[in-house]
Amino acid sequence: MKIVPVVLAGGTGTRLWPLSRNALPKQFIALTSEFTLFQDTLLRTPPGADFHEPVIVTNDDYRFYAQRQAARLGLKPTIILEPARRDSAPALVAAAAYVARRYGPDTPVLALASDHVVLEPEKFREAVAVAADAAALGYIVTFGIAPDSPRTSYGYIKLGEPLGVAGAYAVDSFVEKPNAEAAQRYLDLGYLWNSGNFLFPAGLLMSEAAAFEPEIAANAAAAVELASEDIGFIRLDAAAFQAAPAKSIDFAVLEHTEKAAVVRGEFTWSDVGSWDAVQEIGATDGNGNVVKGAVVLQDCKDAHVRSDGPLVACIGLEGVSVVATDDAVLVMPSDRSQDVKGLVSALKKSNRPEADEHLTVHRPWGTYETVCRGDRFQVKKIVVEPAGVLSLQRHHHRAEHWIVVRGTAEVTLPERQFTVHENESIYIPMGQVHRLANPGRIPLELIEVQTGSYLGEDDIVRLEDAYHRV
Template sequence: MKIVPVILAGGTGTRLWPLSRNSLPKQFLPLNSNYSLFQETLLRAAPGAEFADPVVITSHDYRFYAQRQAQEIGITPTVILEPARRDSAPAVVAATAHVASQYGPEALVLVLASDHVVLEADKFRASVFVAARAAALGNIVTFGIAPDRPRTSYGYIDVGEPLAVEGAFKVRAFVEKPDAATAEKYVDAGYLWNSGNFVFPANVMLSEAEAFEPEIARCAISAVEQAQVDIGFLKLDPAAFEAAPAKSIDFAVMERTTKAAVVKGDFTWSDVGSWDAVYEIGTADDAGNVTKGPVTLLDSAGNYVRSDGPLVAGVGIENLAVIATEDAVLVMPANRSQDVKALVAALKSARRNEVESHNKVYRPWGSYESVCRGERFQVKKIVVEPSGTLSLQKHHHRAEHWVVVRGTAEVTIGESVKTVNENESVYIPMGSVHRLANPGRIPLELIEVQTGSYLGEDDIVRLEDIYQRV
């Protein structure tokens, strides 16, 4: 029986601002390699002899990221859409119910967070196979990680007696995130970090959820039974799913079941929940600096410095975290990483757009990037992927000028449809119904100049849309 991976990909990751933002959260970003964390997760359990095609559960906002990034690495998942955020328990139960309907009630399910880093994929898979053998005995098995030092940002597992499967143990207790002194006691006593990833038979998880959280189980299963397929995605029934209480799978099931087991993973693992965690998985130079992107440091030590935009240069700095993007720079003592969440909350209260999105914004058809903005005008670079089509739309407050710099554009204005080639331009009057499409085989790149009294993205009236965004 193949193991069915279920990838949880609906989180936001605010502690990794300014890189991770609401419109493009950390699981879809490359933190430790050329692949995003989501892609690395898929590759660790890629379809083959041991693993079935994965099931991804994410939000409506991230559905095209999940689909496209999976396709980029040659994997075709079933993508389930949550109508609302209800924490991990309803998501796990819904995905498990779907797996049971497709593969049978005894199917083995591997639940993985999409935003964790695992550095030794082979060791990880070896642990999964041990966990699968233990799960086949009727257990819900989690992966415990041996602490390298006391940490207050992780939950802990008190390991109990061994099971019949070598390397697997009963869980005596799950312990919430401790204070520093308690964490030190846990490490001395041999507790493990709780990685929050699981293997279990589908029927065992469903029966335990029904026993401990019958309302979550009822709502999640009903949402799957009434789900609808929409342009390739499986949309859970909104009314049923939104009625489910919001609760984590740890609180709902794992901390209450008598069937919890643990396998000790000897792979390097991190939930990369903060910038100090990102520093720890990086490769430091002789002075203890971890850098990424255009960064130059002189007489500096113990820093994490990353730039996804401008050159960052430092002289005589120590124990700082500096993260630069095209539109925001974060500077803080390295030991204040846990405070980023509070900073993001303050920026959100101030209605700063930098909390929500980057200069470059991804859409199902491609992307757009703000190049320059002033009073009554804005310049954007727009990229439309082959066969990509924007919605048929109009604007009440702005006109647009498009200049094609690469590829071929198919432009609809009212009843007219024309082809616009490289080095040619077209004008879209205010209020005109229009559409842009790429009929070619290479990406279409164009420069858009917007002029008008209001240039916000909410001045878009969609009339038709192949991505169902009307």
């Protein structure tokens, strides 16, 4: 029976700041390859003989990231939207309910985090095949990873008796993140890391959730039953989903069920939950340095230096991490990476916009980047993807000057619609109703100069919007 991959892609990421921020979290960033972590996750389970098209669970903020990045791989996933964050249990039970309705309750579901790294996809798929055989016996199967060190940042699994499938075991117990002494003991006893990825028959997860968390089970199922379609997305019923208690699938089901099993994964895996984890899976030079981007090192050792913006040059660093973007730079001892979350909290308390947003802001139609800002003016680079359409809108406090530098712009005003080509420009007066679109096959790039007394993004009055934004 073909497996349905269910990818959870609604999480925010602050431990990898300044690269990962709430407005664009780590799963949608190319962290370790040319593809984003989300895309790499999808590529591990290609539709075909073994897998259906994926089901993605995310939220309003990230729905177009997920849709666009999947489309670039040639995929047409089902995208389910959570009305609120309720941790993994309600999301997975809702996904299981959807799969059961569409394909049947015996259909195997492969639940995957969208922000993990797996370096050997073939070995991963071999483990999935073993897990599918175990799940068919009536088990919820997790993937365990053989530890290479006594980590305190991962949960552990104690293996029980072998099952009737070679390579699969009953779970004796799950152990939460331990202290250093306990982690070493678990390592010596042969415990496995809990990767947080699972395979199970859709109906089994629903029945086990009903046994241990009836509120989650009932409300997640109702949220699917009452779901609505919204421009190609499946929107879970808000009232029902929000009534489900927020709880992880581990706490809600796996730590209680007698039907938990584990398969040992022989692939390299990381949840890349901090910068030191990124450093550990990176390729090193002769001095133990991990480098990515425009970086030059001199007399450095065991350094981790990454630039997604300006050139970064370092001299004499040892055991130090440097992460640079266009608008922020993080410098720290590499063994202090667990403190980044607290740093981001401090930035938020200081109302620093860099805590949550990048200079380049993503929208359903494309992106804009602030190039220059001054008193009563602002310059932006705007990129509109092919077929992208901005809302029909007006501004109370600013006028706009558009200069097309690549592609063709379709401009709609109340009295006419016309095109603006490369090296041409147009002026939009304050209060003028207007719309910008890209009718072409290549991205439309333009420079926008805003002038006026107030230039905030909240000075947009949307009259019509193709993406159903307010």
